Amino acid sequence: MLVLMSDGVLETIDEVDLIEREKTLLSRISGSLEKPGDLIRRLSLGDVTSDDLADDIAGLFISRGVG
Amino acid sequence: MGLGAASFFVTPSEKPGLVRRAIERSVHHRQLQRELVETNENLARANTELSHSLRILEQDQAAGRQVQKAMFPAQSLRAGEYWFSHRILPSLYLSGDFTDYFNVDQSKVVFFLADVSGHGSSSAFATVLLKNLFARKRSDYLRRDDTTVIDPIEMLSLANSELLELHVNKYATMVVGCLDFETHQLHYSVAGHLPKPVLMTPGHSQYLAGEGMPVGLTSRGDLSTRNDHAARDLYACAHV
Numbered sequence: 001m002l003v004l005m006s007d008g009v010l011e012t013i014d015e016v017d018l019i020e021r022e023k024t025l026l027s028r029i030s031g032s033l034e035k036p037g038d039l040i041r042r043l044s045l046g047d048v049t050s051d052d053l054a055d056d057i058a059g060l061f062i063s064r065g066v067g
Numbered sequence: 068m069g070l071g072a073a074s075f076f077v078t079p080s081e082k083p084g085l086v087r088r089a090i091e092r093s094v095h096h097r098q099l100q101r102e103l104v105e106t107n108e109n110l111a112r113a114n115t116e117l118s119h120s121l122r123i124l125e126q127d128q129a130a131g132r133q134v135q136k137a138m139f140p141a142q143s144l145r146a147g148e149y150w151f152s153h154r155i156l157p158s159l160y161l162s163g164d165f166t167d168y169f170n171v172d173q174s175k176v177v178f179f180l181a182d183v184s185g186h187g188s189s190s191a192f193a194t195v196l197l198k199n200l201f202a203r204k205r206s207d208y209l210r211r212d213d214t215t216v217i218d219p220i221e222m223l224s225l226a227n228s229e230l231l232e233l234h235v236n237k238y239a240t241m242v243v244g245c246l247d248f249e250t251h252q253l254h255y256s257v258a259g260h261l262p263k264p265v266l267m268t269p270g271h272s273q274y275l276a277g278e279g280m281p282v283g284l285t286s287r288g289d290l291s292t293r294n295d296h297a298a299r300d301l302y303a304c305a306h307v
Binding site for chain 2: 001002003004005006007008009010018022025026029030031032036040045048050053054055056057058059060061062063064065
């Protein structure tokens with residue numbers, strides 16, 4: 001799967017250093033996925049509301065697979 | 068009083084100045100009370116007007132949110148073996164993040180994800196411009212054989228020009244790509260966007276290469292570089 005995300009997702013990670021945040025993001029989303037929605041849950045974004053977010057988050061997922 | 072307390076009271080006839088000052092204080096006190104009542108009434112009126120303005124603003128923002136939601140892809144897109152889907156989580160009513168994907172012919176899908184600087188209405192308006200730009204170039208491809216829309220660098224260059232011409236001090240980081248689902252070739256360009264695209268394969272995830280300037284910052288021509296990737300690497304994944 002190819003995953004494109006906006007930098008708002010990095011704001012949800014506690015590390016101060018940007019490089020560390022990127023590493024953490026990669027480790028959080030790594031592993032096999034049943035569907036793109038799993039990735040949202042893995043990032044703990046399943047139930048967030050606008051009030052919980054410091055920045056907008058956008059994700060675009062391109063996968064090969066079954067419909 | 069019988070014990071002589073009266074001796075400690077000052078009678079008006081002895082200190083006429085005290086009576087005058089007492090009366091003045093009393094008048095001043097009444098005046099302050101009237102001013103306080105008037106100030107409270109003014110504050111209550113201002114509060115009512117503010118609440119009314121806020122309700123109108125919220126209604127405007129809610130309407131804007133619905134319009135923006137209508138601009139996102141209505142549903143996931145299937146293109147050959149590939150599935151495109153998206154998720155948007157705005158931090159305010161309106162989002163400065165935007166994404167879109169669409170078929171341009173029988174074998175190609177163009178997609179992009181943009182993050183406009185700032186939040187809220189002004190950033191959301193810039194996303195309208197980007198949506199319009201890609202729709203326009205798609206139309207040019209279909210009607211005039213103008214291949215700009217399938218060239219990520221050309222699209223970034225156009226986005227750059229149009230944002231600069233708006234003079235709204237808005238810039239955007241973007242990833243623009245074109246997937247040929249017949250030949251399984253993926254072309255994409257990155258304009259200052261973080262995090263970079265992530266390629267997830269079984270047991271391994273990695274950031275893909277890509278660098279360049281955000282669009283809307285400078286009129287320089289060398290904004291980004293083209294990156295090619297074999298789309299076969301996009302492993303099978305059940306669609307949402």
